[in-house]
Amino acid sequence: xxxxxxxxxxxxxxxxxxxxxxxxxxxxxxxxxxxxxxxxxxxxxxxxxxxxxxxxxxxxxxxxxxxxxxxxxxxxxxxxxxxxxxxxxxxxxxxxxxx
Amino acid sequence: xxxxxxxxxxxxxxxxxxxxxxxxxxxxxxxxxxxxxxxxxxxxxxxxxxxxxxxxxxxxxxxxxxxxxxxxxxxxxxxxxxxxxxxxxxxxxxxxxxxxxxxxxxxxxxxxxxxxxxxxxxxxxxxxxxxxxxxxxxxxxxxxxxxxxxxxxxxxxxxxxxxxxxxxxxxxxxxxxxx
Numbered sequence: 001x002x003x004x005x006x007x008x009x010x011x012x013x014x015x016x017x018x019x020x021x022x023x024x025x026x027x028x029x030x031x032x033x034x035x036x037x038x039x040x041x042x043x044x045x046x047x048x049x050x051x052x053x054x055x056x057x058x059x060x061x062x063x064x065x066x067x068x069x070x071x072x073x074x075x076x077x078x079x080x081x082x083x084x085x086x087x088x089x090x091x092x093x094x095x096x097x098x099x
Numbered sequence: 100x101x102x103x104x105x106x107x108x109x110x111x112x113x114x115x116x117x118x119x120x121x122x123x124x125x126x127x128x129x130x131x132x133x134x135x136x137x138x139x140x141x142x143x144x145x146x147x148x149x150x151x152x153x154x155x156x157x158x159x160x161x162x163x164x165x166x167x168x169x170x171x172x173x174x175x176x177x178x179x180x181x182x183x184x185x186x187x188x189x190x191x192x193x194x195x196x197x198x199x200x201x202x203x204x205x206x207x208x209x210x211x212x213x214x215x216x217x218x219x220x221x222x223x224x225x226x227x228x229x230x231x232x233x234x235x236x237x238x239x240x241x242x243x244x245x246x247x248x249x250x251x252x253x254x255x256x257x258x259x260x261x262x263x264x265x266x267x268x269x270x271x272x273x274x275x276x277x278x
Contacts, residue, residue, distance in 0.1 A: 007121060011121070011122070015122075015125050019125070019129060022129070022133070023129075023132060023133075026133060026136050027132055027133070027135075027136040027202070030136055030140055034140070034143055034144070037150050037151070038151075040144060040147075044147070044151065044153060046152065046153070046154075052151045052152045052153060053147070053151040053153070
């Protein structure tokens with residue numbers, strides 16, 4: 001099984017931008033949020049309804065980052081579908097008949 | 100960029116799967132990171148009482164109440180009545196360590212096995228399966244199995260380097276815990 005890494009600019013952009021946005025929105029900001037002292041991305045309340053821990057980073061910002069990352073991946077998929085030759089020499093994920 | 104994977108033993112004679120090795124590797128790493136964060140967050144937030152006034156984590160209600168009538172009830176109820184302290188200790192610690200291992204790519208197969216083990220209890224402890232038999236808990240379990248099958252720790256993970264240690268080279272069986 002061999003692999004020739006001929007990545008197009010679109011491949012690299014989708015991987016880097018899409019992946020970075022999602023990892024930042026989930027893991028990176030999540031780690032910061034956790035160790036700043038807020039255990040949850042949303043306000044935590046006790047049984048009396050008092051807020052005992054509020055997020056430092058607004059949940060809308062993290063959701064927007066993750067949403068943009070998903071959008072980048074989605075746009076890349078549409079691009080591969082629409083571009084001539086699927087954006088590069090070989091389309092991915094297709095079944096072929098072995099010799 | 101395409102890689103041909105021979106799947107004829109699984110999918111039938113003469114069939115192979117053509118895919119992008121680069122994208123496949125990228126996706127495996129992404130699955131590992133997000134699954135790792137999912138469990139790390141689930142575990143670390145159960146220690147929230149250490150830095151907020153939150154109540155300490157307790158699984159007793161789930162063990163003795165929510166799982167009643169399920170196929171795992173003989174185990175969960177017994178633990179809830181006799182050794183709840185152990186479950187209350189091991190679930191936060193296990194989730195945190197499993198998540199950390201996946202985030203770093205260390206002992207990924209070993210960690211993912213225990214992730215699947217925990218998800219098995221969470222899945223089978225669904226009283227009534229009100230969300231159906233294929234639900235989020237089963238999807239989580241399948242994610243861990245996927246990481247095991249695809250050796251997710253070898254891609255952008257530290258297992259790639261650990262597998263070169265003499266210890267592992269001399270005991271290849273350890274690769275079933277790594278990678």
